[in-house]
Amino acid sequence: MEEKLYQSVCKVIYWLTIVLAYVLTIVVSINVASRYIFGVSIFWSEEITRFLFIWCSCLGIVLLNDKGELMQLGLLITYLNKRFAQIAIQLFANTVCLLLSILLLVGGIVISIESMSWASPILGVPNGVVYCIVPFCCAILIWQFIRRYAKIFMRSEENA
Amino acid sequence: MLGVFLGGLLASIALTIPIAFALLLTAILMMIASGQPIVPQIIAQNVVKGLDNFPMLAIPFFMFAGEIMNKGGITNRIVRFTQSLMGHIRGGTGYVSVMTAMLFAGVSGAAVADTTAVGSVLLPIMERDGYEKTDSTALICSAGCIGPIIPPSIPMILYGVTAGVSIVKLFLGGIVPGLMVGLGLMVLWFFKVRKKNYRKFKKASLKEVWKAFRSAIWAILLPVIIMGSIIFGIATPTEAAVVAVIYALFVSGVIYKELKVSYLPGILIDGIKTTAGIMFVVGTATATAYMLTITQIPELLSNTLLSISNNPYVIILMVNFLLLIVGCVMDATPTVLILTPVLLPIIESIGLSPIHFGVLLTINICIGLLTPPVGVVLYTGCSLSKITMDSLVKSIWPYIIVMIVVLLLVSYFPGIIMLLPNLLSR
Numbered sequence: 001m002e003e004k005l006y007q008s009v010c011k012v013i014y015w016l017t018i019v020l021a022y023v024l025t026i027v028v029s030i031n032v033a034s035r036y037i038f039g040v041s042i043f044w045s046e047e048i049t050r051f052l053f054i055w056c057s058c059l060g061i062v063l064l065n066d067k068g069e070l071m072q073l074g075l076l077i078t079y080l081n082k083r084f085a086q087i088a089i090q091l092f093a094n095t096v097c098l099l100l101s102i103l104l105l106v107g108g109i110v111i112s113i114e115s116m117s118w119a120s121p122i123l124g125v126p127n128g129v130v131y132c133i134v135p136f137c138c139a140i141l142i143w144q145f146i147r148r149y150a151k152i153f154m155r156s157e158e159n160a
Numbered sequence: 161m162l163g164v165f166l167g168g169l170l171a172s173i174a175l176t177i178p179i180a181f182a183l184l185l186t187a188i189l190m191m192i193a194s195g196q197p198i199v200p201q202i203i204a205q206n207v208v209k210g211l212d213n214f215p216m217l218a219i220p221f222f223m224f225a226g227e228i229m230n231k232g233g234i235t236n237r238i239v240r241f242t243q244s245l246m247g248h249i250r251g252g253t254g255y256v257s258v259m260t261a262m263l264f265a266g267v268s269g270a271a272v273a274d275t276t277a278v279g280s281v282l283l284p285i286m287e288r289d290g291y292e293k294t295d296s297t298a299l300i301c302s303a304g305c306i307g308p309i310i311p312p313s314i315p316m317i318l319y320g321v322t323a324g325v326s327i328v329k330l331f332l333g334g335i336v337p338g339l340m341v342g343l344g345l346m347v348l349w350f351f352k353v354r355k356k357n358y359r360k361f362k363k364a365s366l367k368e369v370w371k372a373f374r375s376a377i378w379a380i381l382l383p384v385i386i387m388g389s390i391i392f393g394i395a396t397p398t399e400a401a402v403v404a405v406i407y408a409l410f411v412s413g414v415i416y417k418e419l420k421v422s423y424l425p426g427i428l429i430d431g432i433k434t435t436a437g438i439m440f441v442v443g444t445a446t447a448t449a450y451m452l453t454i455t456q457i458p459e460l461l462s463n464t465l466l467s468i469s470n471n472p473y474v475i476i477l478m479v480n481f482l483l484l485i486v487g488c489v490m491d492a493t494p495t496v497l498i499l500t501p502v503l504l505p506i507i508e509s510i511g512l513s514p515i516h517f518g519v520l521l522t523i524n525i526c527i528g529l530l531t532p533p534v535g536v537v538l539y540t541g542c543s544l545s546k547i548t549m550d551s552l553v554k555s556i557w558p559y560i561i562v563m564i565v566v567l568l569l570v571s572y573f574p575g576i577i578m579l580l581p582n583l584l585s586r
Contacts, residue, residue, distance in 0.1 A: 018425045018428050018429055021220070025224070025428075028402045029402050032399045032406075053211075053216070053217050056435070056436070059432075060432045060435060060436020063433055064437055064440075070178035070179075073179075073534060089176055093178075096175075103188075104200070104203065104207065106201075106204075108204045110201040110204070111208065134204060
């Protein structure tokens with residue numbers, strides 16, 4: 001049940017990222033074309049582009065973490081022979097990531113709520129709406145790190 | 161405080177914590193050590209500030225353009241054209257690799273993309289023609305590292321934003337060193353292959369060269385359009401990146417008819433994921449940079465280094481040495497984001513131009529991509545040609561020496577780097 005829900009959420013995030021990336025590319029392209037062909041910039045383009053870029057980046061982080069592809073050094077794990085030590089390091093790293101994600105979730109909720117009253121100058125979108133992607137993605141990261149505990153233990157049992 | 165910064169960062173990276181989280185943890189450890197309260201919203205605010213960075217938008221677009229080139233048949237045509245020019249020389253496919261990598265560097269801006277594009281096309285050809293696998297992989301990996309030196313360049317965009325210097329000037333500064341590295345690799349290859357009996361291609365007639373040129377002209381024009389529009393002030397780097405995407409889509413889809421619509425989601429998601437990995441580090445590095453500024457670590461390091469010597473030549477040597485060592489254990493993005501705020505005050509105190517330093521930093525990073533244990537281009541090469549890391553490392557060191565020679569030349573003769581920025585940029 002939980003697995004099914006997780007896969008569905010990941011699928012939604014995957015397609016949402018693709019749609020946003022399409023929109024981002026189209027908006028910036030139209031703006032560049034309009035500037036050089038008609039000599040006029042689309043006034044709302046820069047603002048929406050910034051928002052889309054923040055959203056795409058945050059969703060991309062979730063997709064990367066789903067596959068364990070965040071930039072990291074795996075040297076110690078590779079060179080450590082003792083299985084127990086390998087598991088201990090993986091558990092430690094996962095716990096640190098989990099705690100930091102919780103910290104970012106809390107901070108993200110606070111800045112999203114605080115910035116709901118500031119609207120962007122052109123589109124009038126509250127900054128809190130833009131920033132709410134941060135706590136949303138942190139919540140998914142937390143979910144991913146919790147799931148990873150199970151994976152670490154399962155892998156250790158398979159290797160035993 | 162310096163110990164907390166270095167110790168915290170190195171220990172957490174060594175403990176396999178992803179680099180973005182390692183930076184965040186270091187910032188928190190520095191907050192604790194300096195007696196400041198840990199306020200989640202200050203940390204989150206700094207991360208968001210790092211993510212909300214308009215000039216960085218060029219990164220996904222250059223990624224998209226590189227991917228479209230690769231999947232849309234553009235790389236193949238560049239290879240065919242350079243092959244018609246140099247394929248008949250002894251070891252010609254090696255020269256073709258370097259020239260293709262330099263042309264591809266004019267679009268992609270990332271070493272892994274450059275190595276993958278050139279290697280996936282040329283390594284099977286080199287293997288078929290009897291080239292030693294380790295040697296050809298070493299050459300292609302080193303040629304791929306020209307990617308970030310010749311503009312556009314993702315490390316230069318990152319440095320430009322972090323240091324607050326002109327990305328256009330950095331791009332211009334990278335052109336001559338990039339060409340020097342390419343030329344150096346070809347000279348080394350010449351000496352390596354002169355006694356080898358590798359299979360050569362039949363010398364192409366003028367008609368065949370013309371045909372290959374006509375087929376590749378749309379692809380060759382792409383780097384010209386990107387750099388031309390940036391140099392002549394027609395477009396910003398971000399706009400030029402968008403133009404590159406539109407142009408690459410048009411050429412691959414309409415002219416060459418090799419790019420299918422079904423490829424686009426994959427291209428977009430790959431580009432966004434790579435960018436997201438970089439932006440996450442940018443975001444958390446902003447939080448660390450905030451703590452670095454508060455605790456005055458750059459000034460502390462600067463004073464320590466200047467107390468050893470205040471001779472600019474010695475300082476440049478020490479900085480290069482430090483960057484080479486760091487490059488062995490750290491990837492390009494964190495190296496730029498962590499070391500720029502730390503080293504820039506030292507560089508400025510000895511009167512070196514930040515543009516000059518930005519290009520030096522990029523070359524150092526590219527050398528780092530080829531050095532074990534953390535050389536991502538080495539891993540790319542190994543997975544492309546299915547050879548072991550040990551054998552590739554043994555073959556790659558002469559190419560690394562060539563790059564170090566170029567690095568030293570451009571370090572001590574700043575005119576090589578500054579020539580084009582001074583000449584062309586207003």
